[in-house]
Amino acid sequence: MHSILVQAIPGSSPSMLYNVLLWVGIIGVFYFFMIRPQQKKQKDQKSFVDNLKKGDSVVTIGGLHGRIASVEGTTVTLEVDRGIKMTFEKSSISREATAKPAEPEK
Helix, strand or coil, X not given: CHXXXXXXXXXXXXXXXXXXXXXXXXXXXXXXXXXXXXHHHHHHHHHHXXXXXXXXXEEECCCCEEEEEEEECCXXXXXXXXXXXXEEEHHHEEEECCCCCCCCCC
16 A cells, blocks of 8 residues: 555656545445444344353244244254244344344434
8 A cells, every 4th residue: 555655646646646545535434334333243143143042032034033942053943832833043033032123323
């Protein structure tokens, strides 16, 4: 990066330097406002899925509410009603049922 700026200064107009700085700024904005928050959200979701335990109330990606009856490897068995159990992949668990979804800021 430094070599690009050094090459741009002596032989060209200052507008090239401003263009380079503009692109660096745009890339920085994309990283801090789009890429970094998404990576943090994925990390939090993976941590949540890895820490699932029996008795937790959860919601699947499809919207099914249930209580975890057992956790085995990559699968989770949910009890959706008395005596009715369904098996799902861990990755299909979206969030805790007791947690409210994030509301958009106004």
